Amino acid sequence: MLESLALKLDNVFKKLRGKGLLTEKDVTDALKEIRLSLLEADVNYRVVKSFVESVKEKALQQEVLKNITPGEQVVKIVWDEMCAIMGKKGGTISFSPNPPTIIMLVGLQGSGKTTTTAKLANIFKKDGKKVLIVAADTNRPAAADQLEILGKSIGVDVHRESGKDSLAIAMSALAKRLYYDILIFDTAGRLHIDEELMEQLREMKLKLSPHETLLVADAMTGQDAVNIAESFSNNIGIDGVILTKMEGDARGGALLSIRAVTGKSVKFIGVGENVDAMEPFYPERIASKILGMGDIVSLVEKVKKNISGDSLLNLEEKIKKDSFDLEDFKEQLKQLVHMGPIEEIIGMVPGGSRLLGLVNSGPGYQKEINRAVSIINSMTKEERRNYVIINGNRRKRISKGSGTSVQEVNKLLKNFFQTKKMIKAFSGKKGKTALGRALSSVRF
Amino acid sequence: MNRLFKRLSSGLTKTREALTSALGNLFNKEGVIDRDRIEQIEEVLVLSDMGLNTAHVLIEWVKGEIATGRIKDPSQFRYYIKMRLKEMMSGNQSGLNPDTNRPYIIMVVGVNGVGKTSTIGKLAYKFKSSGKSVMLTASDTFRAGAIEQLEVWAARSSAEIIKQKSGSDPSALAYDAVISAMAREKHVLIVDTAGRLHTKYNLMEELKKMKRVIGKALAGAPHEIILVLDATTGQNALSQVRVFNEAVGLTGIIVTKLDGTAKGGIVVPIASEFKIPIRMIGIGEGISDLIDFRAEEFVDAMFDEER
Missing domain, CATH: 3.40.50.300 (P-loop containing nucleotide triphosphate hydrolases)
Structure with a gap:
């Protein structure tokens, strides 16, 4: 959604941000490119015209050009103008005081x-x-x-x-x-x-x-x-x-x-x-x-919508006791799938549009998660609780059971160790507050 | 031809008004062609949805013609623009030829809401009117009501229809339809598909599979894969053509809803960028409102005043 426009504008702003001081020419050049990107994006010709004019007028003021981060200032002006043309209020329906x-x-x-x-x-x-x-x-x-x-x-x-x-x-x-x-x-x-x-x-x-x-x-x-x-x-x-x-x-x-x-x-x-x-x-x-x-706000909302409050509480509990096991790992992976395509999630992270091209995403990613889940499904309950007992023989059996290879089982276990380690680091003194903040922000 | 022109031209009234009034004003006044005037041309062309790139190609070409002295006055300007546009699109006009095979199998693809099912209904009517036996298959098993909608169209054109319940496998249905069309020696089989946005990887894969499966039922089939495009679509239409073409290899395009307020300018870059014939255009809601695309007529109807 909107990636092509975001990517084009990002290129324009990259040039502006790289400059210590902006000249009038820098601004007009950037606006020329913004105009092109908007027209290529099917924005109405007249809307583009007035949009560009109004950004230009604001961006060419002395306080903007002399600002220590003039590039950021211009981006801010463009953001303001965009909000202005799309309106302040969004998705609200006015319900009648007397239903229906x-x-x-x-x-x-x-x-x-x-x-x-x-x-x-x-x-x-x-x-x-x-x-x-x-x-x-x-x-x-x-x-x-x-x-x-x-x-x-x-x-x-x-x-x-x-x-x-x-x-x-x-x-x-x-x-x-x-x-x-x-x-x-x-x-x-x-x-x-x-x-x-x-x-x-x-x-x-x-x-x-x-x-x-x-x-x-x-x-x-x-x-x-x-x-x-x-x-x-x-x-x-x-x-x-x-x-x-x-x-x-x-x-x-x-x-x-x-x-x-x-x-x-x-x-x-x-x-x-x-x-x-x-x-x-x-x-x-x-x-x-x-x-x-x-779009961090939407990201948090998405997480809220897709991960139930209970499972988050459980996770918090497990992390405190350091008892995060393979079963929990599986749940986490499954929730990742529920969140929807990874591109969408990345798109909500600041600077995400730039990353999109680099990430190995798409259907391969979904498949990989599915394989990981089926590997864990092929483990016994005991193995899921206590990964230490998974020796060579067990790995062989698990790979056969899940239709994968021993290498893939190893890879999954490695991913699991890393996640566990990361969680441990998080639950340290400093991490605890950071994670707590992150978790409390998504709780209902 | 006159009827077609009239019809297309009345449909394109809006386009024509927009294009001619601005272009007319531009050059009916005395004077040189300055920057402002070039910008005005750009605006008119961009508003027609032909896109900034095409508009610039045309403008550069106009500038060149001015430099060589071939465009001197207003009446000539419009003539040259028309000529240029006809040139750009003339390679893309060729209708369907269902006589090349029996059954002649047409697969119809496109994004949601472009008018695939209605277009199939009109196509069926067209073939029927020329004495062909027609079979339709309702392979849009995803959208609620799609099968019922095609049934209504099948009844209108008295074509036979093969269907299964909603949610069944479209490829399997298409396979059965091909076998059945061969057994009953139908002239034409038209396979409907569910609308899908071209950015959906899995759905595009499903489309590839459908094509493969049809080819297994009858070698060399489908003989025609048509993308249905909504004329009101903006520059996104180009990526629709590109992606569908890469996935299944388009052999033709049908542009619908040209009778609307849309300017239809998107046809220009599509015709000049892709070597895919524009088979037909939809110019109304009536069952016979699907006509062959003629670049000449199309451009004339875009620019000419009432005849």
Whole structure:
């Protein structure tokens, strides 16, 4: 996500940071390259223009140029401007004080409305809300089927009817309002913006009077993204935007342009095909990520989400008693897999975009973890508790049992020793506080 | 041809308005072509999604033409830009030829939401209309509702459909479909695939496997592997073409949603950078709204005022 833009900007800033003093020319040259990178990333032409002008104006002030770290100052200005164009507030939905909250999703065909409907419902359901999703898309064949299947998979009620027009379906769904906290309406999309679609949506909006009307748009859209957002905004009025398909190599054009042109913030981003693959959008975190400062906040949240509080407590206990064994090691490895692709994690670490090319990641990495886990699975309980007894014969047996080689078993044991050693160092006097801090920051 | 032009041209109204009004204003005024004007051209071209690189190539070329004195006045400028664009894309127009084999097997790939299933429906209708027997296989076993969607399209074009329940192995299904298409002597078999982002390693591997498996069922198949591209996509479309091409070797591209507000400019760098024919373009939601790509018509429709 956004790596190509991050890498390009990183190269620009590297040059600036290397300089003790900045001249006006240094700044203009850097801005030229920033402009190119943004345009290559599909950021709207006019947005780029005003962005560059405003950065230039601020960066050329004397106090910036004379600052002891002028390069950092310029990066800071770019960061500020990026946050400014993406808006302060990100992923917040305003719930109605008198439930139910009614949410209407609009957008073009193929932008991912139906999937997004289910993803949103899933988020609210996890918050303990009772949600109804409504298949008010009668245009696309099987859209209602899709929504029904998705609804079932997340355990959320679906309202669908056949042989009625979308408005009638919406109205009979609305009649169920008393039973739910949130109603989400999936509406019809069309291939492109036309009067017929807008009329239909305007009418539905009038009848539903939703608390939130959200535009769903494809993050890979080019220069047309702002036109789409503008027409929906002008014709039916929207409260925010959800950008989908961010997990690919989308370059961020739509993300950086939509608010600047329409004044509507991006509220959520879709980051995968599964129903739980949607995140609230935080402009500052994304700006940090694009500028190679990493996204520690999201990293910590990811850890929290994927590692249960219990297992962390256990681990802390084990570390105190120095009883970290191979079984624990296996759990740690498994959790690493749960965290998702290593690239994603590295991308959240400051300077991570630079590292991405160097790391041996990808599917090979997942495979390696799986092999390690199966090696440990081939050990007896006694061996897992007390690694000292694993002699040559046992190693042979373990390698046979796991379909690996003795060398691989040796390698795994070596990795385990190192981890154990590292943990021991951590739990020393100084380390204890550091680790304690790290652990307490991720506890619920 | 006239009908096609009209249709494409009405679809491309937005593109044309954007391109011609700016380019027109630029040169209808008297005066020299200064930096500001070059920047204005750049803006118009970049807004069409053709990308900064292509825009710069065109601009450099314009500058060269000015230096040699071939572009002197506004009317000539548009003419040369059009000529240049047609040249850049003329090598990429060639339609499908289903007569080369029976069954002629087409595999359709692409990222999510570009309109693969609808395009397959329209293709099926097209072949059916020309008297061919058509079989479809719903190998998008991942996305909820995809099979049902293809069924509706199959019914519309009265093509036969081979399916299995959602979640089954797409390669196995494709294999069965090929065997069955051979046994029933179908003219054309179109294999749908689940949409996948090109950055997903495992899913791209799955696609390679599907291709291999189809080749095992019938040597030399699939005869055509088409990437479906959404015309509203920005520069990302280039990496889609690149990655899918590296994975399965594309033999053709179909660009959809050209009737929208998108300028469709992304077709230009794709056509000039890859030697992959643009088989067809989608210009509407109707079942017959899939037409052959003609660089000449495409560029004319982009630039010309009402005829």
